Amino acid sequence: MQIAKKYFTESLIQLTILLSLIGVRVDIDSYLSGYYTPLTEINLGPSSAYIQTPFHILRDTLDGYGVHPKCPELDYFFASRRLLDEVRTLGSPRFHTQLNAWLVHQVPATDKPECGPSTSNSTDSSSGLESPGDESRDVSEHLPVRGPAEEDVKVKEEEEPAPISQLALSSTLEREVLLLSDLDADITSAISRDVSLHDAMLTSAGVFGLASDRSESRTVTQQQRALFRMESTGSLNSDASPGMALGLAALPFASVCNLTGNVSSHSALGDCLDEAVFDQINQLGLEGLDTIGSQLMDCLDSIDPQVLEDMESDSGLSLEIITSSPSPGSSEMSSSSSSYCEDECGATGYSSEVDSVPSKGIMDYTTTWSPTESVWHDHSYSSATFFNQPSVTLPCKNIKEEPLSDDDGLRLEEREMSRDELRARALCLPFSVLQIVNMPVEEFLEVLDGHGFSPEQVTLLRDIRRRGKNKLAAQNCRKRKLDAITGLQEEVERLQVQRDKLLREKQLTAKTMGAVGHQIRQLTRDILARLRDESGQPLNPDRFTLQCGANGRVVVQPVRRPAVSTSGNKTDKRKKEKKQ
DNA sequence: TGAGAGTGTCATAAC
DNA sequence: TTGTTATGACACTCT
Known part of the structure; x- marks a missing residue:
């Protein structure tokens, strides 16, 4: 057993x-x-x-x-x-x-x-x-x-x-x-x-x-x-x-x-x-x-x-890996000399780190970009879209000639393509949207100049790049906004907790002060009751009080009452004088 | 069917 | 001048 x-x-x-x-x-x-x-x-x-x-x-x-x-x-x-x-x-x-x-x-x-x-x-x-x-x-x-x-x-x-x-x-x-x-x-x-x-x-x-x-x-x-x-x-x-x-x-x-x-x-x-x-x-x-x-x-x-x-060692960045699942093209594709085919799985995810911290295996493109680079880093697309993202740079000519075996799947893929991807496919741009967006500006300018693109293609390339950059910027902006809102909410909660704490302390302090004042008054009465005036009578607590000086000396002082009645009399006299 | 969240895009300002 | 970034605003989609 x-x-x-x-x-x-x-x-x-x-x-x-x-x-x-x-x-x-x-x-x-x-x-x-x-x-x-x-x-x-x-x-x-x-x-x-x-x-x-x-x-x-x-x-x-x-x-x-x-x-x-x-x-x-x-x-x-x-x-x-x-x-x-x-x-x-x-x-x-x-x-x-x-x-x-x-x-x-x-x-x-x-x-x-x-x-x-x-x-x-x-x-x-x-x-x-x-x-x-x-x-x-x-x-x-x-x-x-x-x-x-x-x-x-x-x-x-x-x-x-x-x-x-x-x-x-x-x-x-x-x-x-x-x-x-x-x-x-x-x-x-x-x-x-x-x-x-x-x-x-x-x-x-x-x-x-x-x-x-x-x-x-x-x-x-x-x-x-x-x-x-x-x-x-x-x-x-x-x-x-x-x-x-x-x-x-x-x-x-x-x-x-x-x-x-x-x-x-x-x-x-x-x-x-x-x-x-x-x-x-x-x-x-x-x-x-x-x-x-x-x-x-x-x-x-x-x-x-x-x-x-x-x-195990590093990389606080997430993966962005482009899938190479070339899909059949669409009928709208025109012939193109491009034979380069790459899939892309969406825009580079929002993350300033991705843009600012080129990391091993993360931003390979920005450092050693080449049209055949296949590793991208996407955080922003859902997995469904991720896997169904077809290439926007399919060789149009071949695609047009080959019959499609799965039209429904093709339509699904096309429907899940972004507009820029469709546009890029329509104009047979030999670069994916991700490439266009993420390539360094020097490379991008070289691409614009060195590939003999038509004005429409150049405009589309610039638009795709601008929109892609702006999309990432919008994602970053929204993330920052949410972070700011979250931070402010946390700050509000923290301040509310602090306010409640201060209110409790205030109430406790007031209560303590009341108790101390009561004790002082009681002590004053006891002391005054033990003292005698010139005639040997105990001091009246209503007419005398104890004052503690800065040097620690305690002296008996007569209570100073505000002369409200006298001032009132004076005003009455003035009023009477004015009437007369 | 309306509300709200999420997202892409445009316009604009700033750098 | 050009490119990039940030952000408000709008439209659209999805839940």
């Missing part, structure tokens, strides 16, 4: 570690029952695209416990480290963990799209799904589908984290191992039904890059749509538990590939993993199920591994 409990606990912790790596927070405190250090986590849901988290301010809160619960990014950010730290603090009884890596899917190499020139240009940004040396990718592509018992991977220390894409849910329980061995068919079929591993990888990889080739662009788009279908109608609605769904939503970068399989195969895994664990996960994820789609794509597209890496 003791051994079973130990195995059970170890399995829970292993699962917790893995879930923490993918962003799912699990409270296994109740399961551990004091066996190990309590691990307490709160599921706070996904991050908002609007939220800018000042990581640099909280960089010292390594354990994350001090993080405000309304800051989901921070909690998400510290979850993995905290869990690992806590596990590490357990000391010597390190659980002998075996990770059974079962590959979820294998995609033929022919499906591997190329990201065109952007692939090489945005290596740093698109590497989120590729572990160093494409290790995970290689494993995913070359490893055959095998049972967990065949591929056991020792859990390495945190200093040498195993590629997440290689990892899957594991257990040391024999029962689980045996059952997992039978899951391959289900898992593979579940994933193949909706989206392949390679699709997910390439879709995410593609969002960071540019696609110059039309067919490649469409491939990526279709893959992305496939992923959308997966998350909207596929495994999430069928087999996946909400908890796992939320975990997938909070999934960072590459781990989504394997987790897609995990999500799809939850029903099977539920047989071999403790139901209580999944119940816990389900409870965690029920609230986030509605927004799972945007959350998933948030994680897929907006997380730059480089930036994630930087979170």
Whole structure:
């Protein structure tokens, strides 16, 4: 029994570690029952695209416990480290963990799209799904589908984290191992039904890059749509538990590939993993199920591994990553010589920091701008718009020739495009709105002069830039206004508290003064009653009083009464004199 | 259906 | 002179 409990606990912790790596927070405190250090986590849901988290301010809160619960990014950010730290603090009884890596899917190499020139240009940004040396990718592509018992991977220390894409849910329980061995068919079929591993990888990889080739662009788009279908109608609605769904939503970068399989195969895994664990996960994820789609794509597209890496050390700026999901053009497009294609996900979010503090991985554009730069930083657009933002610089010619397979989706994308994006597309400007807005003025002037634009295009470029700048300025202005209002409200509340405090002090002081005055009068009467005048009679308190001098001497003085009656008599006399 | 919030855009002033 | 920023005002959309 003791051994079973130990195995059970170890399995829970292993699962917790893995879930923490993918962003799912699990409270296994109740399961551990004091066996190990309590691990307490709160599921706070996904991050908002609007939220800018000042990581640099909280960089010292390594354990994350001090993080405000309304800051989901921070909690998400510290979850993995905290869990690992806590596990590490357990000391010597390190659980002998075996990770059974079962590959979820294998995609033929022919499906591997190329990201065109952007692939090489945005290596740093698109590497989120590729572990160093494409290790995970290689494993995913070359490893055959095998049972967990065949591929056991020792859990390495945190200093040498195993590629997440290689990892899957594991257990040391024999029962689980045996059952997992039978899951391959289900898992593979579940994933193949909706989206392949390679699709997910390439879709995410593609969002960071540019696609110059039309067919490649469409491939990526279709893959992305496939992923959308997966998350909207596929495994999430069928087999996946909400908890796992939320975990997938909070999934960072590459781990989504394997987790897609995990999500799809939850029903099977539920047989071999403790139901209580999944119940816990389900409870965690029920609230986030509605927004799972945007959350998933948030994680897929907006997380730059480089930036994630930087979170540990710096960067109070949020991510602004442009998605490279080239979409089919519209019929209004005219032919153009432009073959450059880039997506853009909205205007640069309002943040003076973004403009004034060029940061690593944040404002690459302003420092080393080039038309092929694909990394942007957007805080201002919602996730839905974020993912549906098509490129405004599609090669019009190719688009016009190719039939559209999904007109409804195209119209939806066009409808969600801004007017400037539509205008830019109409005039086939080879730059995205974001590029136009964010490029340095010198570059902008060079662009205006060196590309042989027509007057209409030049005017549109200037207007787009002006409107984009002004849009950001308006956002900043409104933010400042709200901050000012908030500050004033806080000041008002503070002053009201101070006023109430002063009023209470005033009342207390008046009360004290009254008591002291009463005591002084009583004391004066006592003293005067003890004193005698020349005739030996006690001094009348109504006619005498005590005065305390500056030197501390106390003297008896007669009470000075105002001569009201005399002055009144004088006026009466004057009135009588006037009458006479 | 009206109210309110949020947002984009324009006009303008200031730097 | 030009570009940028800040801000009021207006219109529009969405909840």
